[in-house]
Amino acid sequence: MPKCTIDGREVEFQAGENIVNIAKRVGVDVPVFCYHPGLSVVAQCRMCLVEVEKMPKLQTACSTPATDGMVVRTTSDSVKKARASTMEFLLVNHPLDCPVCDKSGECDLQDNSFAHGSAYMRSTEERRTFVDVDMGPVIQKNMNRCIHCTRCIRFGDEVAGVREMVAIQRGNMTDITTIDGLPLSTQYAGNYADICPTGALTLKDFRFKKRAWFLKKTPSVCGGCSKGCATEVHHENGSIYRTLPRVSPGVNKYWLCDEGRFLFNHAQEEDRVREVWTKTSSEATWAEEIQKFRSTLAQAGSVVFAVGSDLTLEEMKAIQVFVSQHAPSAVLGHFGTPGILTSSEDGPEDSILRMKSKTANLMGAEKLGFKPLQKASFDVAIVFTAGRAVLPELQAKHKIGVGLFITKEAERFDVVLPSLSMFEKDGTIVNHAGIEQRLRRVVPPRGHCKSISEVLMLLANTGKKQGVA
Amino acid sequence: MLIKRKAPWWNVFYLIEVISGLLITMKHFLFKKTATLQFPEERREYSDRYRGLHYIKTVNNVENCTACMLCPTVCPAECIHIVAEERADKEKYPARFEIDLLRCCFCGMCEEACPKDAIKLSNIYEMAQVERIVLEKDVLLDQRGGK
Numbered sequence: 001m002p003k004c005t006i007d008g009r010e011v012e013f014q015a016g017e018n019i020v021n022i023a024k025r026v027g028v029d030v031p032v033f034c035y036h037p038g039l040s041v042v043a044q045c046r047m048c049l050v051e052v053e054k055m056p057k058l059q060t061a062c063s064t065p066a067t068d069g070m071v072v073r074t075t076s077d078s079v080k081k082a083r084a085s086t087m088e089f090l091l092v093n094h095p096l097d098c099p100v101c102d103k104s105g106e107c108d109l110q111d112n113s114f115a116h117g118s119a120y121m122r123s124t125e126e127r128r129t130f131v132d133v134d135m136g137p138v139i140q141k142n143m144n145r146c147i148h149c150t151r152c153i154r155f156g157d158e159v160a161g162v163r164e165m166v167a168i169q170r171g172n173m174t175d176i177t178t179i180d181g182l183p184l185s186t187q188y189a190g191n192y193a194d195i196c197p198t199g200a201l202t203l204k205d206f207r208f209k210k211r212a213w214f215l216k217k218t219p220s221v222c223g224g225c226s227k228g229c230a231t232e233v234h235h236e237n238g239s240i241y242r243t244l245p246r247v248s249p250g251v252n253k254y255w256l257c258d259e260g261r262f263l264f265n266h267a268q269e270e271d272r273v274r275e276v277w278t279k280t281s282s283e284a285t286w287a288e289e290i291q292k293f294r295s296t297l298a299q300a301g302s303v304v305f306a307v308g309s310d311l312t313l314e315e316m317k318a319i320q321v322f323v324s325q326h327a328p329s330a331v332l333g334h335f336g337t338p339g340i341l342t343s344s345e346d347g348p349e350d351s352i353l354r355m356k357s358k359t360a361n362l363m364g365a366e367k368l369g370f371k372p373l374q375k376a377s378f379d380v381a382i383v384f385t386a387g388r389a390v391l392p393e394l395q396a397k398h399k400i401g402v403g404l405f406i407t408k409e410a411e412r413f414d415v416v417l418p419s420l421s422m423f424e425k426d427g428t429i430v431n432h433a434g435i436e437q438r439l440r441r442v443v444p445p446r447g448h449c450k451s452i453s454e455v456l457m458l459l460a461n462t463g464k465k466q467g468v469a
Numbered sequence: 470m471l472i473k474r475k476a477p478w479w480n481v482f483y484l485i486e487v488i489s490g491l492l493i494t495m496k497h498f499l500f501k502k503t504a505t506l507q508f509p510e511e512r513r514e515y516s517d518r519y520r521g522l523h524y525i526k527t528v529n530n531v532e533n534c535t536a537c538m539l540c541p542t543v544c545p546a547e548c549i550h551i552v553a554e555e556r557a558d559k560e561k562y563p564a565r566f567e568i569d570l571l572r573c574c575f576c577g578m579c580e581e582a583c584p585k586d587a588i589k590l591s592n593i594y595e596m597a598q599v600e601r602i603v604l605e606k607d608v609l610l611d612q613r614g615g616k
């Protein structure tokens with residue numbers, strides 16, 4: 001393998017790798033703005049300038065592929081000077097309204113200015129100001145903060161597949177905007193906020209909710225479709241504030257679709273059922289309802305256990321074991337997305353990430369031997385879901401729901417036992433390609449939600465042991 | 470170890486010491502200024518750097534605060550709670566701003582951290598109350614300090 005030297009450290013690299021990535025491997029951070037590993041290289045911000053031996057001028061580390069025997073210096077005086085002047089140029093027009101800006105705390109411009117810039121400003125000219133166009137429901141724009149890195153333009157073009165962001169005017173007045181000022185149309189608009197190195201493009205949903213440094217981060221997996229994108233859920237004090245993509249080269253690379261990004265809002269809905277709910281009484285308790293559930297099961301003629309394919313493998317297995325031991329005559333089947341009953345019917349919905357199956361664990365359900373739910377009428381129907389699967393139309397005299405329901409959905413049942421959302425439990429889900437991934441518990445459930453395994457355990461316990469429910 | 474010193478023989482005439490002690494007392498009583506104040510009629514002058522009750526500075530009746538959350542970040546007592554929102558005349562403003570005074574240790578770090586010169590500690594030091602005091606935003610907007 002060829003070798004090069006970066007700041008006195010020798011590194012092996014593969015042909016074609018650029019200096020930024022190689023340097024990262026030996027712990028040398030080259031500051032960048034326009035370079036993003038998931039996008040093409042344009043080398044126009046000039047922040048990544050480094051000194052390369054035998055080259056007369058400084059080189060942009062993002063666009064310079066390393067060659068064998070190359071000697072790179074990233075801390076020499078000329079590099080430091082170049083970085084400081086690039087920072088100064090970028091800040092000439094920057095409003096520096098970090099106290100108001102949502103990017104603050106995770107802003108590349110802020111970090112690089114702190115590390116490589118100067119605390120003093122020489123320019124006294126008035127800064128440019130723009131009137132911002134509305135970018136649709138996902139993205140909030142503040143053009144004053146833009147540094148013209150064009151990451152957003154390239155993202156739309158190369159990843160999202162729609163050329164909707166463009167640069168108009170030139171020089172100082174360059175305006176990064178959508179074509180004809182239309183709102184963004186892509187289903188992946190949230191990524192614009194992720195890749196923007198400044199606060200020019202931020203999420204409307206997250207606007208002013210929390211400063212970035214307060215958030216705790218839990219790596220998890222998106223439960224929005226059978227792709228199983230790697231996510232990082234940001235939360236504080238039991239509330240989720242946003243979901244960001246986690247880099248996962250084999251699955252979602254650097255991206256996340258909007259549906260998955262805002263999935264957490266459903267689990268935090270105001271009218272989510274968080275206490276035991278029944279059609280007849282408003283004072284139902286867990287102990288009573290479990291008791292009634294048990295006798296219903298014992299007396300019913302035909303019973304169906306409808307299992308949402310948004311549950312984890314562990315929960316599905318628990319239901320399977322429970323049915324085989326306590327209701328062997330019951331019918332067991334999975335449901336999820338209308339029209340997508342088996343994994344063979346599943347497929348990509350677009351050319352980027354989204355899959356047709358809107359439940360995350362269809363493959364897992366099949367692995368465990370679940371069959372799609374057949375239409376028939378039953379005495380009792382028991383529906384398990386984590387809030388993502390579309391509820392099936394069931395013909396049954398008595399319907400019990402276990403899982404995440406909002407009040408409107410609960411009204412279709414006789415009894416609802418509140419259970420956990422995808423953000424409130426650990427577990428395993430299998431994506432469309434058969435990759436097993438771990439869901440992580442991000443926040444504890446509010447109210448009196450119980451996990452499905454706890455509900456089953458309470459049901460299986462016939463009351464001989466004390467202290468249950 | 471306890472050291473016992475032998476008292477000199479003239480200590481038996483303790484009356485001399487008593488009189489000289491009394492003289493000191495009378496000197497203070499009759500000729501020196503008293504150290505105590507008749508509070509609340511009389512008040513002591515404090516330095517401008519004294520850190521007392523908080524307030525949020527306003528300019529033209531608009532609060533300087535932009536809800537950047539630096540004071541709750543720096544506050545060692547974690548007693549500041551801010552909810553940020555948007556308003557027509559101001560991109561970001563504190564819809565709620567609360568300081569739990571019982572937890573506050575009057576370190577003044579919030580004042581130091583504030584980039585907008587908004588949160589201030591005034592010279593007011595009379596804060597005794599019968600109930601728990603949480604300063605709400607409307608109370609904080611009262612310009613008490615003149616700083």
Ligand code: SF4
Nearest residue numbers: 097098101104107199
């Ligand atoms: S983009 Fe970054 S540097 Fe600019 S105001 Fe926002 S946080 Fe500050």
Ligand code: SF4
Nearest residue numbers: 146147149150152196
């Ligand atoms: S809006 Fe953000 S991503 Fe787009 S060019 Fe400006 S700074 Fe770069």
Ligand code: SF4
Nearest residue numbers: 544573574576577579
């Ligand atoms: S004075 Fe200190 S303890 Fe009191 S609110 Fe300010 S930072 Fe917190």
Ligand code: FES
Nearest residue numbers: 034043045046062
């Ligand atoms: S990161 Fe290399 S020029 Fe922008």
